[in-house]
Amino acid sequence: MVMVVETSALLTSYLVAMFLPPALGMIAGRLSSGRVSYLLCSFSCIVGMMCYPVWNAVPGFTMTFPLGSALGDYAVDVDMLTSIFVSISSLVFLMIVVHMSHSGHGYRPAMASMSCALFVSCMLCMMADTVVLVLVAWEVVSLVTFLMGDDGGEGGHRWRFLVITHVGGMMLICAFTYMWLVSGSQYLHDWTGLGERMGATASIAVILCLFIGFGTKLGTLPFHVWMPDMYSGSPTHTSALLTTVCSNVAVLVLFKTVFSCVGTTHDMVVPGVALCILSAATALWGAMESMIQREPRRILAYSSMENMALVTMCLSLGLVFSDASEGLMALVLLAGLLHALNHSVFKSLMMLVVDSVEDVTGEGSIDRYGGIACSMPALSAVALVGIASLAAVPPMNGFVSEWLMLQSLLGTDVLASDMRVLMPLLVAMVGVCGMVVATSYARLYGFTFLGRPRSPGASEPRAQRRGSLVPLVVLAASCVCMGLFATPLMDRMSAGVTEAAGIHQGYTAALSGTMDPLVLGLMIAGTVAVLVAASKVVSYGKAVDDTWGCGGTLDERMQYSSEGFSQPIVRVFHPFYGDTSRREGDRYSTGFTEPFVKYIYAPAGRLVMVLSERITRIQTGNIQSYLSYILVTLVVALLAVRLL
Amino acid sequence: MIPTVIGILQAVALVLVAPLVSGIVSKTKARMQGRGGASVLQPYRDIRKLLGKDSTVSGSTSWLFRAVPFVCMGSMIVLAMMTPFIYTGTLAPFGDLVAVVYLFTLYRFSMVLGGLEGGSAFGGMGSSREMMMSVLIEPALLLAISTLAILSGAGTDMGDISESLSGMGLLAVGPALILAGASFTITLLAENARIPFDNPSTHLELTMVHEAMLLEYSGRGLAMMELSSMVRLTVFMAMLGSMFFPWGVATTAEPVDILVSVAVTSAKMLLMTVTLAAVESVLCKTRLFKTPNLLTASFMLSLMAMMSLYIL
Amino acid sequence: MNTALTSLICAMAASCVLCIALRNRRCIGTLMPVCSIVLMVLALNLCVPVLGGEVIDDGPFYMDPLSAVFMVLVAVVGCMASVYSRAYMGLENREGVVNHRELGQYYSLLIVFVSVMMLTFAARSMAIVWLGVGATTLVSTFLVGFYSREESTEAAWKYIILCSVGITIALAGYTLVYASTVGVIEHGALDWPVLMAHAQELDPTMMRMAMVLVIVGFGTKVGFVPMHTWLPDAHSQAPSPVSGLLSAVLLNCAMYGILRFHAVSEITVPGFSSTILMAFGLVSLAVAAFFIASSRDLKRMLAYSSIENMGLIALGFGIGTPVAVTGAVLQMVAHSVTKPVLFFSAGNIIQSYGTRDMSAIRGVGRVMPGTSWLLAAGTLAIVGAPPFAVFVGELTILSGMLGGGLVWLAAVTVVLLCVVFAGFARNVFPMLSGDPPSDVPIDGSFCRIAPIAVLMALSLSIGLFMPEQAMEWIGNAVGTFTGVVG
């Protein structure tokens, strides 16, 4: 009894420590120009990072809040997987907030209080145990990111984001409401295996709604169009939070609802394959698009789209495998969730790097950077870690999750033969995507940090604020650590996955290869270290000279341009990209318009407007016609009553 | 203990034999062109010479430029440890075929970044073309090796695949293996910047890919870059010889087996080297934008290999 | 007689008389809001026990939880509108748009308007309800046509003609209902409790026709498409406090008239009037969604949004399951609380910018940050984004649809709600950002913001935290409705 009291007291104080400071921070936005809010938010982030240990220490991490809403209670229920997600997301959040408070943009009170709000809503959404909390928290995440996207401009990108995520939100509302009705309980923990009660058709519909609903936030085709504009139009920290923490929320809740609530009692192969193809197409699209963007944040936006598509691909493969092999299902789900976590770490690192670069140079296009590695070696080093993780180069963390993904794809001989055909295609897709994004990241890094400075801003970068490198270093270290010590992390997550999805086998059952990321990483590092050490032993002369310029002198305009860099791939894949040449006056350049905007969104918008104009004509302004509407309605209604 | 020693020895052997392979290719090519050619040991001499020289670096480069050769060399050495060459018991329980493919990515990635360092048009051009080709090479490579993994049914460990395939005997020879082998051969040429994809012996800006990225390196850096690319060629050959056609490779650490394996592997390597030289002499370098045709063919071959495995 | 009721009615009479008598004094600007606050307090005093389940059946008065919900809304929104009027009209007066005499007229009309609406909900006889609805039209016509501009005269004209026709048609419905009670009910044939008690015995054929007339008639006043045509004109031309009041509570008045008969007719002819309500609801929702998307005039857009919300409410009542009806009541409460936020903040903006054309308004966030935040929050609230009140209503109505097996209806509704969202987002958000014109006066007086903020806070708290008690009240209101229907 005493134990129970203590447990609940611990939980209460933990949750209070997690949510009260940011709640105060929301209000205290203007105090000391936001510093107070930042501090409070950082404190809670640290508390949030301890979620996993607390979960370990406390059996049954559940709590119902004393306040209820019209639709039911607010309650949280943290399982193992959730606690891991909360911990890592909190870490990422903390780093972004710390960087935000140190960034050159100075303290922005509104941003401070809104990041508090975002923290609260993201964490609540991950931990939520009741329908209303999930939905409210989820939509508040959208709203807050929408507000944080304000960069003082016209804000077209923001409302596009808001509308698209609202469409997704509506789908989620429908799905959750339906499940609520079927289950008769507002508590998500009562929903386990709800699919059995819902029937096959309803389950499939709900799963599709969930995937597409969360997919709007993750950039699933064709709902990705807000991403590049939002990421490039908003303050970088907003984009960073959006692509990391918010995506984590989406992935986790999607996973929990699909695999824990709906479950896979019915045959999910067909919807799984459909979603898988959609995700694969999204991944390819994102990879290809990121190749030809010029703004670093757009590159990262499309890369987020690609990464998140890989995650949703894994989750949908989880559906496909659900019948055939539990081990494989555990493996592929683990791959997806781990990739989401890894992505949040390296993508936040890259976003912060981009912010720092933009900050010190005052430029916003990779064609105007260059040579920053010389002037800021430390920044370039952490950036390299981030880029390497993004490109899934061993021994970084990105590699581990891609390795798991490929492992799961290679173990697919358990499937029925007609589904097996899909797998080579997916392997090929992962390979192509991986290389295209690697090209894209090489381009991003190369043109940002290497070569000669291409603009005055890049040649004389401003000094960075003191301390702003710290979060970058921490994140870079996390990238390396999560890569090296992936096995323990995988084991814990796998326990969480199997627990949540009701799988009886661990991922190791399906793992056909032997690989130890730690040893591999150490081998690489060791070999390189030995080589370096060996070269130090025998010293030799070094001279510094100009780059060979075929006899002339080179200036910065003679470097390869970023457009030129991607040109060969654009030419090879020209049917995909279409005509990219643009002519402005007597200058030619390359440009790209989103075909989804051109062929889907714009016509849909026009259709609505045309319909609106047609309908608007009934408002003629003439009272006689208004009266005749009443007359006609009355007569028609009376006649209908008479006839029916 | 003994297997580990043999594993280390075969990795060392692989690295050491790499210049020789290059030398033999050059010599054979020269003979085919009716020239005497340099000695087969010339690459060793080149590397020794380069290692002893001072290096000159461009003023516009950063620390990364100097780090790249080490990373390239390091990744190739690690790769050498993972490749079954003479003996299937590699040092690679820490890595598998996926890791191999991604190690190639690491190598290429760092080389490309090194190429972008100099700030001249050449480096960028080389990097750009390299990436263009790799977009098609890499998936083909992944698929080809994956086909082997599935064909052998021995998981994704390179040594196990090799061992299992050699144990299967002629049963393993089927459409999947042939198609995957063909694909891998094309990949080998493309990956190692051989004709018809690239000309390793030219410095003409319109034709070169790989060399353009190395243009700014000198001295010790260049030595490591050259050596690592030689190792890469040898690793590919070793993979082709010991994984796609693994018969004769030692599956146990018995001295007899090892000796037999050394002999067989040497013969295989020699055959492949001469064939490579012959191919390079017969074919000519294609236009850059023609290369995707062949690369796509390789990609399709490997895809078909994997498909045939699933369907048949 | 119930003391709370008596005191409320006395207070109403007193404040009306007082305001009319003192209309030319300067103090009217303070007096009227004070009166409305007193009325609100008394109304709450009356309604809280009623919401708790106590039914007042007292001579000509009858109040059950359903009417109490309506009355509370009138009281609260009316009070806020009066307080806001003080700021709004004060500014109009200072700028010379209205003179003192008109100001006095405005306030006295406003208090009469609010009182009449309150009285309507306390009536026992449906005839009084009809009279109340008619009287609100008459009073509010002057408020709609308050600015003697050509457009406001036009709006007022359309308003009174169309609504008079509407209530005449409704009265025809009454005649039929009454005719069907001949021989069934001896006394008090149009009293709602009596009608409910005898609903089983009424003539179904007569009732069907009567319901058509009542729904079309009162529907004109509610703003069902295609009888809604007066609504955007009136809402856009009235002074903003009045627009808020019209949209938030006047439409409810007419809805109340329909609902009472709906409850009766659902017993007499089950499923008949609910079908009509659903049809009108869906059509209103659909058409209004497209109107919103293409609106250029800020207040007209808000007016169309009222039509859309009324459509949704009608859908909820039409579905008729307890969940759906709860949703409809919640939606009505939410709409009444949220819509004035929008109209009032629109009022601030329009006063400052001097235009209602949304494409001409830019940079509100810079010039009037308070209003801008409230408008943004109100916009999100009205389109049903959590955590605001409308979200709760919409979600409950949706779950009513899904629970009632009306999946296609739910799908169509969701699509239309998305169109509404997109329309609002497209129109409102550009106004808030950007560069404001140079000549916009920066005016942030307390009274201009405070009532809006109060309503917004109310909307937020309904959305986020609903005390058990309040939920029980809503449940009681629904119970008086579905208790007999289901």
Added chain:
Amino acid sequence: MENAIIGNMIDLCAVMMLLTTVLAVAMTHMKPLIRLFSAQSLFLAVLALIVAYSSGTSHIYIMCGLTLVLKVFVMPRMLWYIMDRINVGREVGLSLGIPGTLLASGLMMVLSYYITEPLLATMHTVERNCLALSVSILLIGLLMMCTRKNAITETIGLLMMENGLFLGAVALSHGMPLIVEIAAFFDVMVAVIIIGIFAHRINRSFNSVDTSFLRRLRE
């Protein structure tokens, strides 16, 4: 016998009301239109008197008196007064020609009979006719409002609708409760006054009471 006579007389009055309505639709000038409205109201009053006499319901007498005073005398005077004040043209302002409107009115009548047919099973002949006539007057009144542009004409249309409604009320159920009737009268009175005020305003603004000028608010 007596019942039959009374029934006939009620029928007659109702038909006369319809006739005046149809005639009103056919009018092109204001003066006869207002007279026709008076006549219609007069028939309503007579009908109410007969019903009151035959059924012995006392409050219908009150209604009869109110109709007589308000609708036969006061309202027409008021309309005259308004017309004088605002000095409108004497035309009713057609937006649909007389023949067209008449045809439409005929259609409305047919419709009314058709619509009310299911209700008739339980009724006497007199009531049957009155119900159908009441609905048709209602609809024709509305039709008149739809097709006439003059503000005053619209008002008359509204009043005629109201008359039709009272016809129904009196004939079907021997009147509504007194309070309803008084309320309705009151409402109509005030409505007409307010409409008058606004007609005046319209005239001031547009120098005409032709409502087709009121087309500024549209979208």
